[in-house]
Amino acid sequence: MANILIVDDEQSYRQLISLVFEESGHTIRTAKNGRQGIELLEEEPAEVIISDVRMPDMDGIGLLREARKIAPDVGVVLMTAFATVDTAREAFILGADDFIQKPFDVEELKLIVTKLLEKQALIDENRAFKRAQRERGSVKNIIGTSDKMQAIFQMIETVAEVQSTVLVTGESGTGKELVARAIHDLSPRSEKPFISINCGAFTETLLESELFGYVKGSFTGANSDRQGLFEASNEGTIFLDELGEMSTAMQVKLLRVLQERKVRPVGSHDEISIDSRVIAATNRDLKAMTEDGSFREDLFYRISVIPISLPPLRERREDIPELVEHFIDKFCKQTGKEIGISEKASQMLESYAWHGNVRELEHTIERAVALEREDEIQPERLPDNITNYNPTRINAEFDLPEEGVNLVSHLGNLEKTYVVEALRMSGGNQTKAAKLLQMPVRSLRHLLDKHNIRSLSAQMRSSGD
Numbered sequence: 008m009a010n011i012l013i014v015d016d017e018q019s020y021r022q023l024i025s026l027v028f029e030e031s032g033h034t035i036r037t038a039k040n041g042r043q044g045i046e047l048l049e050e051e052p053a054e055v056i057i058s059d060v061r062m063p064d065m066d067g068i069g070l071l072r073e074a075r076k077i078a079p080d081v082g083v084v085l086m087t088a089f090a091t092v093d094t095a096r097e098a099f100i101l102g103a104d105d106f107i108q109k110p111f112d113v114e115e116l117k118l119i120v121t122k123l124l125e126k127q128a129l130i131d132e133n134r135a136f137k138r139a140q141r142e143r144g145s146v147k148n149i150i151g152t153s154d155k156m157q158a159i160f161q162m163i164e165t166v167a168e169v170q171s172t173v174l175v176t177g178e179s180g181t182g183k184e185l186v187a188r189a190i191h192d193l194s195p196r197s198e199k200p201f202i203s204i205n206c207g208a209f210t211e212t213l214l215e216s217e218l219f220g221y222v223k224g225s226f227t228g229a230n231s232d233r234q235g236l237f238e239a240s241n242e243g244t245i246f247l248d249e250l251g252e253m254s255t256a257m258q259v260k261l262l263r264v265l266q267e268r269k270v271r272p273v274g275s276h277d278e279i280s281i282d283s284r285v286i287a288a289t290n291r292d293l294k295a296m297t298e299d300g301s302f303r304e305d306l307f308y309r310i311s312v313i314p315i316s317l318p319p320l321r322e323r324r325e326d327i328p329e330l331v332e333h334f335i336d337k338f339c340k341q342t343g344k345e346i347g348i349s350e351k352a353s354q355m356l357e358s359y360a361w362h363g364n365v366r367e368l369e370h371t372i373e374r375a376v377a378l379e380r381e382d383e384i385q386p387e388r389l390p391d392n393i394t395n396y397n398p399t400r401i402n403a404e405f406d407l408p409e410e411g412v413n414l415v416s417h418l419g420n421l422e423k424t425y426v427v428e429a430l431r432m433s434g435g436n437q438t439k440a441a442k443l444l445q446m447p448v449r450s451l452r453h454l455l456d457k458h459n460i461r462s463l464s465a466q467m468r469s470s471g472d
């Protein structure tokens with residue numbers, strides 16, 4: 008229910024309107040003139056002000072102007088017995104939400120107020136949503152308003168609360184490490200360390216001593232005890248990046264740690280209990296690797312308790328403009344520049360395939376910001392592969408529908424389409440068409456027979472005459 012302020016110098020109007028809205032359960036305050044109205048508004052906010060225009064001691068227009076300063080969002084309905092076009096226009100310019108002419112039907116006034124309150128509720132909701140989104144975005148520094156990324160945010164928030172092991176998968180540059188950090192930052196462990204290790208960057212023995220630590224004298228060069236990263240991340244999170252690169256022998260050792268929650272430093276007889284949350288990441292297909300034996304199946308199931316799969320950037324293009332803005336901002340701050348991006352360059356970025364995903368986009372913007380001397384990034388500052396990219400000619404991406412696809416027949420159709428198109432472009436000239444398709448004429452003829460379209464080239468020749 009709303010707080011409504013009624014301002015009118017005529018007592019009968021104040022009473023009538025009060026009665027109407029009190030009946031519907033709103034809280035009502037009344038004032039005799041604009042000045043009093045402002046005093047009441049300063050005392051306590053209101054959602055709606057219903058005010059007369061002609062009053063002594065600050066009229067409705069003055070009230071509106073002052074009210075907007077104190078409470079920019081308050082809804083204001085002005086009423087007047089002399090609705091001249093000018094007052095109405097002035098009221099709207101000053102930002103009145105509505106206008107009603109006296110005498111009026113109370114139902115009409117009720118309707119105006121109801122609509123106003125509905126509009127405000129929507130604005131509030133929208134603001135709360137935006138705020139929540141901003142807060143989420145800023146905690147994690149992850150950009151993405153696409154449905155796919157919003158679903159990922161939800162997932163991050165949910166898994167942050169629990170202790171389960173998480174496996175983050177996705178192509179290179181999709182933000183796997185960012186997600187791992189976000190999970191840690193939002194978890195009850197956020198005050199404890201987040202330790203990241205690239206499993207692909209170490210030999211097997213080195214990785215073992217990195218992860219589990221070692222005791223003095225356990226191998227040449229081990230001049231003192233050294234704590235492993237599992238122990239260092241105790242009560243915090245350990246991020247095992249590039250897990251797919253881990254040797255099978257190390258996989259066995261890792262599996263043991265996950266099962267027993269204990270590590271044994273190299274050369275030690277004693278085990279140390281650890282409580283680290285494990286988040287792993289890989290851009291390889293671990294499931295497929297279990298089939299050829301390069302990844303242990305038992306470890307796979309242990310590690311992928313909660314899988315999070317990051318979509319490639321080309322499957323969420325709607326995120327590109329915001330990412331571009333984010334990175335321009337970032338690199339402008341770093342370089343002290345102040346630039347934007349031209350419409351054309353921006354379009355190119357939005358349609359590019361981004362096989363290197365967000366990282367490739369980030370590097371592209373970094374380079375463009377560094378090179379640009381104008382106040383907007385021009386297409387010339389983008390690499391050739393982006394400016395020359397033409398998504399309309401050959402579609403580089405395919406959506407595999409959920410129900411699957413008959414690949415053989417699909418490819419057959421595709422083949423036929425290209426052959427027909429090549430014949431059309433070459434006016435039925437088979438030699439030219441074969442050239443366009445970069446194949447010997449003999450192969451083209453074979454395709455014409457295969458698709459039963461040998462007569463087509465003759466037809467195209469004659470229609471071209």
Ligand SMILES: Nc1ncnc2c1ncn2[C@@H]1O[C@H](COP(=O)(O)OP(=O)(O)OP(=O)(O)O)[C@@H](O)[C@H]1O
Nearest residue numbers: 148149150178179180181182183184185290365366
């Ligand atoms: N949604 C995003 N919003 C903002 N920055 C992002 C986003 N996704 C990725 N980035 C940035 O892109 C770069 C690559 O991200 P990250 O290192 O997390 O990718 P990755 O998936 O771990 O890649 P790789 O498999 O190559 O290690 C980082 O600089 C990261 O900050």
Ligand SMILES: [Mg+2]
Nearest residue numbers: 183184248288
């Ligand atoms: Mg990474």
